[in-house]
Amino acid sequence: DRSNRTPPHPGAPPADAASTASQAIHIYCAASNQAVLEPIRQAYERLTGTSIRVQYGPSQTLLAQLELTHHGDLYLPADESYLVTAKARGLVAEILPLATMQVGVVVKRGNPKGIVQLKSLLADNVRLVQASPDAAAAGKIARDHLTQTGQWAAVAEATTAFRGTVIEVTNDVQVGSADAGIAYDAVLHSYPDLEFVAIDALRNAIGKVSLGVLESSQNRDKTLHFARFVAARDQGLKIYREHGFHVSDGAPGLDVPELSVPTGSMFGPASQR
Amino acid sequence: MIEIEDATIAAGSFSLRAINLRVETGEYAVVMGKTGIGKTTILESICGLRKLRSGTIKIAGVDVTRWSAADRNVGYVPQDLALFPTMTVRQHLQFAMRLRKTDATKMKQRVDEIADILQISPLLGRNVRGLSGGEAQRVALGRALTFGPSVLLLDEPLSALDAATRQAAQTMLREINRQTGVTVLHVTHDPSEAQSMADRRFCIASEDGVASVQVIR
Amino acid sequence: MIEIEDATIAAGSFSLRAINLRVETGEYAVVMGKTGIGKTTILESICGLRKLRSGTIKIAGVDVTRWSAADRNVGYVPQDLALFPTMTVRQHLQFAMRLRKTDATKMKQRVDEIADILQISPLLGRNVRGLSGGEAQRVALGRALTFGPSVLLLDEPLSALDAATRQAAQTMLREINRQTGVTVLHVTHDPSEAQSMADRRFCIASEDGVASVQVIR
Amino acid sequence: MTLQRTRFRRLRDVVFYFVVAGLSANFILLIVLLLVADLLFTSPTEFIAALKKPEIQSAFRLTMTSCTIAAVLSLWIATPLGYALARYRFPGRAVIDTIVDIPIVLPPLVLGLSLLILFHQPFPFSQWLFPGSDWRLETWLQESLGFQVTFRWPAVILAQFAVACAFAVRTMRVTFDQIDPRAEDVARTLGCTRGQAFLYVALPQAWRGMIAAGTIAWARALGEFGPILVFAGSTRFRTEVLSTTVFLELSVGQLDAAVAVSLLMVAMAIIVLVTLRWIGAGLST
Amino acid sequence: MTLQRTRFRRLRDVVFYFVVAGLSANFILLIVLLLVADLLFTSPTEFIAALKKPEIQSAFRLTMTSCTIAAVLSLWIATPLGYALARYRFPGRAVIDTIVDIPIVLPPLVLGLSLLILFHQPFPFSQWLFPGSDWRLETWLQESLGFQVTFRWPAVILAQFAVACAFAVRTMRVTFDQIDPRAEDVARTLGCTRGQAFLYVALPQAWRGMIAAGTIAWARALGEFGPILVFAGSTRFRTEVLSTTVFLELSVGQLDAAVAVSLLMVAMAIIVLVTLRWIGAGLST
Numbered sequence A: 001d002r003s004n005r006t007p008p009h010p011g012a013p014p015a016d017a018a019s020t021a022s023q024a025i026h027i028y029c030a031a032s033n034q035a036v037l038e039p040i041r042q043a044y045e046r047l048t049g050t051s052i053r054v055q056y057g058p059s060q061t062l063l064a065q066l067e068l069t070h071h072g073d074l075y076l077p078a079d080e081s082y083l084v085t086a087k088a089r090g091l092v093a094e095i096l097p098l099a100t101m102q103v104g105v106v107v108k109r110g111n112p113k114g115i116v117q118l119k120s121l122l123a124d125n126v127r128l129v130q131a132s133p134d135a136a137a138a139g140k141i142a143r144d145h146l147t148q149t150g151q152w153a154a155v156a157e158a159t160t161a162f163r164g165t166v167i168e169v170t171n172d173v174q175v176g177s178a179d180a181g182i183a184y185d186a187v188l189h190s191y192p193d194l195e196f197v198a199i200d201a202l203r204n205a206i207g208k209v210s211l212g213v214l215e216s217s218q219n220r221d222k223t224l225h226f227a228r229f230v231a232a233r234d235q236g237l238k239i240y241r242e243h244g245f246h247v248s249d250g251a252p253g254l255d256v257p258e259l260s261v262p263t264g265s266m267f268g269p270a271s272q273r
Numbered sequence B, C: 001m002i003e004i005e006d007a008t009i010a011a012g013s014f015s016l017r018a019i020n021l022r023v024e025t026g027e028y029a030v031v032m033g034k035t036g037i038g039k040t041t042i043l044e045s046i047c048g049l050r051k052l053r054s055g056t057i058k059i060a061g062v063d064v065t066r067w068s069a070a071d072r073n074v075g076y077v078p079q080d081l082a083l084f085p086t087m088t089v090r091q092h093l094q095f096a097m098r099l100r101k102t103d104a105t106k107m108k109q110r111v112d113e114i115a116d117i118l119q120i121s122p123l124l125g126r127n128v129r130g131l132s133g134g135e136a137q138r139v140a141l142g143r144a145l146t147f148g149p150s151v152l153l154l155d156e157p158l159s160a161l162d163a164a165t166r167q168a169a170q171t172m173l174r175e176i177n178r179q180t181g182v183t184v185l186h187v188t189h190d191p192s193e194a195q196s197m198a199d200r201r202f203c204i205a206s207e208d209g210v211a212s213v214q215v216i217r
Numbered sequence D, E: 001m002t003l004q005r006t007r008f009r010r011l012r013d014v015v016f017y018f019v020v021a022g023l024s025a026n027f028i029l030l031i032v033l034l035l036v037a038d039l040l041f042t043s044p045t046e047f048i049a050a051l052k053k054p055e056i057q058s059a060f061r062l063t064m065t066s067c068t069i070a071a072v073l074s075l076w077i078a079t080p081l082g083y084a085l086a087r088y089r090f091p092g093r094a095v096i097d098t099i100v101d102i103p104i105v106l107p108p109l110v111l112g113l114s115l116l117i118l119f120h121q122p123f124p125f126s127q128w129l130f131p132g133s134d135w136r137l138e139t140w141l142q143e144s145l146g147f148q149v150t151f152r153w154p155a156v157i158l159a160q161f162a163v164a165c166a167f168a169v170r171t172m173r174v175t176f177d178q179i180d181p182r183a184e185d186v187a188r189t190l191g192c193t194r195g196q197a198f199l200y201v202a203l204p205q206a207w208r209g210m211i212a213a214g215t216i217a218w219a220r221a222l223g224e225f226g227p228i229l230v231f232a233g234s235t236r237f238r239t240e241v242l243s244t245t246v247f248l249e250l251s252v253g254q255l256d257a258a259v260a261v262s263l264l265m266v267a268m269a270i271i272v273l274v275t276l277r278w279i280g281a282g283l284s285t
């Protein structure tokens, strides 16, 4: 029941109206994408001089924030599912796919428990943790796939604990409170002590990272310009690849974004390098 | 002048009815009575710390029954002293004068004078923690004397003093009474003290919760 | 027997040297002295609440200087009473006996007896909040009498009582002293009280922080 | 000498009441507005719907149990510790006084993480004491006692206790600081051991502080979230407490359900806290 | 009558000390172990590296400022409120007494959400008072005062204040509960207005409680995380406080950096709290 939820305030000025930062692009970004977005932001700011204000947080918190404040330009959650929700609520105007992540098993480097397939996760001496299907996309994706193949009940039964985020799952394996965790491969980029094991049962379990352009964006042109920069194969996506995400080779037309804002003139030559 | 007319006071399960008492202006009245009879309770009613169940209290002819304690301009020396734990002795003596914005030199003079008579001058800089029983009692006495109240209520103010110090304090109290014309109500258990100080002596007794205030001649 | 030998006591900036005092077993000694001279401090040293700077204290011939207050088996009536705010009067009187696991009937009998003499029987069920000055003083007195201490230290125990009640208490104290042979050290400012009660009277004075304890004849 | 009722003084009393009320109102108003905003945001049907879900009922039961256990444990530890800090001078007192505040300072996620590390990394000191040993708390607990902490209900209670107790200790410390030790001293002359002086004389005077410490510990345990999430996980029907429920509802974008569950927690807290105070007030008379 | 030193009583004193120490040790040990576990998990180089990052330095400054402001504000409100609750009987007292605890009970995320709702949804009551109005707090603040709260530093302080103040109020309430009002009464007979009785007589007796309330508020503000994240966001160099830093580091898998920053917070808290207590103790003599 959201009958008493008020729709966006039609006459509301941009939240930044009074401040000089009104030129800045405000992006809500999942904290897990922080390592990727920071270099992209720096590159873009160097290139165009447009400042980007990034607000990091858990995806669901960010969703609540933009829903309640009707303010901001872009939304980059940890997983596309949040964008789907946001779109259904009329908060997102456009979705740009960026990268994908493989769901699989995270273990200590060297795979001491010898986990190679789903069955090894069910063993008694393996403490398995996974992201809560209710709280995190990875958990939901895993559940959906395993439910299809009828293995979910067994895996859920063997799971020692459900965690709030895949980062917590990974931390458990790192700290030693779990032997194996179900998480994205991209997460492992910053964990040299851990190893990713792709298992057959989750071969098709893939998480998508996408960027949403918000309805509340006051500066659509500039916002789109930055969004395309992030989605450009030789700019944002390059960095995504460096951080262990899988980048599709599709969406070629976006490689060289057209320049629709004056400041963008600095950008043209740079992008051709 | 203090006038209590047909008052009923109550504290918890204790109550005392039909209290009638009249002390003339400038008079030094001493009240005696068995322990637990209600002397302290009456004093607290006069100074405004306890509400009357019924009846009226007049000070200097004015009905103060519903006035707050702060307005009654009464100098009260409680039996339990109730010193301010964070203040020095000097701050105690200055307290009421500060509230009345007395000027500094006059205040200093008065504090020194009273401290001298009460023989607490060496203690002026001390915190009240650690004072002996008699010292604390004199601080409480001094605190109530500094600001020229219209009525003084003294609840066993000299009970912890040795004979010599007590004698000096008695003399001072009578002196203040005579000079400023302040009306005094002094509770004591010491018959000789009552005898020597009082213009008029009362004895409070009660029967079945009804008070009887007798003047002793 | 209480024996203080060449003791130095100190409290904050106050100190008193060369204290020598000897009370024989079963004797009823009364101590007098100017207010603030150090009587309370001496009593607190005897009962163990204050450490001696130097010197020794013996009770019944045993050197108790380093003993804790709990071990000295002394009945102490402090000047500030220090009643237990959460307890009833009956609980005060039972307190020391309970600690000694006295059996219930004997305890009840003793409590009733002492409450009766001190005229606080009607108060037994009351909490100590709201007690009058004299009532509280008798509770503190009663609390220290119940458990048969070997020494009684009374710090102005009757100062808030009216003449009649005081008389009864005096009689009781002498009676207890005579019957149980308890050694008593009683501080008072009332010369007639000292006169009537004491086997031996001391007067404490001091000069430059050196104590002189004189026996009054 | 004339006596006049000084109007200005009554005026100043009134001004004082207004200043006190005005200052206090800042905070009270903030909370009331927050609550009303929440109330307007959700609806009674949300509320009922939330109450009916079996996982929420289970979370409710676990929350009640764990909060109560954590609060009782906290009080049990905080009372002696607060007393020791207020009464005794011992070496290390200042250090302990500071250590007590650390769980308040640690960010919630880190507290949870620290608990995880403590239970699953090689135990501190064990390597120094027994070189080469790889003794781990959780492994030991599980192998010798068959008792699992992490991701189970004991983890919930431990996480709540770690923070709630810190607040309880502070409260008890303040309480005993304000109680005059004189009565305890005199009790000693009557033959009390220190333990008896504490039990019979100090403790009964501290009941208001104990009620306050108990309620604060309970309330804090109820609101606890980060450490529980990290140390105990959020497994439905097993370690889900109401604050976790709120997080889970939020994760699926159910803002109003989340707010409804929070209001349920507020209602629950009001009932429990009022009852506790009422019992406390009853005990005092 | 013979006098014997009763050994058993000294023994029982020792037993009492041990029981007190033993109970207290449970909690102290837990915290020490947590800290040591953290320390072993990170390394001095991590620590130094963390200290050198400009965003962490900026977060450090914002944290210090905001915590201090929040603590001062809390004390400023909590002292009169605690006094009023302890001394005066007024209608609604029990209600206010309960309301005060609500920020403690609300899960952190929900507190942040509530603040967001309060500032960005139509203001409570405004629709009833002026039907059809769509008055929103944040919009109004921005349009009339040019002052933005959400996602800026005022949001950080407000979020910290909302929780810290609740703890400060509880502490001050306990403090004034334990102070005998008798001295204030007698001060009234000397001519004090109620305000003067509070200022000159009650307040100086409450200094220990005020130090405790101030430190607890400061510590709580430092550890605050959920509400800040939701209400103030975590924009680097603008609303990032140290607890947010910890979260951000944790989110990119920088476990040891997160732990290092937490230890920095612990160190910072120890310095500030010890200084505060030291000043407090200095004031008392």
Ligand SMILES: Nc1ncnc2c1ncn2[C@@H]1O[C@H](COP(=O)(O)OP(=O)(O)OP(=O)(O)O)[C@@H](O)[C@H]1O
Binding pocket: B011, B012, B013, B014, B033, B034, B035, B036, B037, B038, B039, B040, B041, B042, B079, C129, C130, C131, C132, C133, C134, C135, C160
């Ligand atoms: N809250 C209370 N509940 C019950 N009784 C009370 C309360 N307060 C006072 N009393 C009783 O009222 C009576 C009168 O007390 P009050 O202090 O006025 O006596 P007093 O005449 O001053 O005695 P004293 O000479 O011992 O000081 C006492 O018996 C006391 O026990």
Ligand SMILES: Nc1ncnc2c1ncn2[C@@H]1O[C@H](COP(=O)(O)OP(=O)(O)OP(=O)(O)O)[C@@H](O)[C@H]1O
Binding pocket: B129, B130, B131, B132, B133, B134, B135, B160, C011, C012, C013, C014, C033, C034, C035, C036, C037, C038, C039, C040, C041, C042, C079
């Ligand atoms: N902490 C302290 N700091 C400084 N002086 C102190 C301290 N404690 C006690 N004194 C002083 O020690 C002296 C002796 O105090 P004590 O209470 O023993 O006197 P006393 O003989 O019992 O007097 P009284 O007859 O008035 O009860 C007093 O002058 C008192 O001010």
Ligand SMILES: [Mg+2]
Binding pocket: B039, B040, B041, B079, B155, C132, C133, C134
């Ligand atoms: Mg009296």
Ligand SMILES: [Mg+2]
Binding pocket: B132, B133, B134, C039, C040, C041, C079, C155
């Ligand atoms: Mg004395």
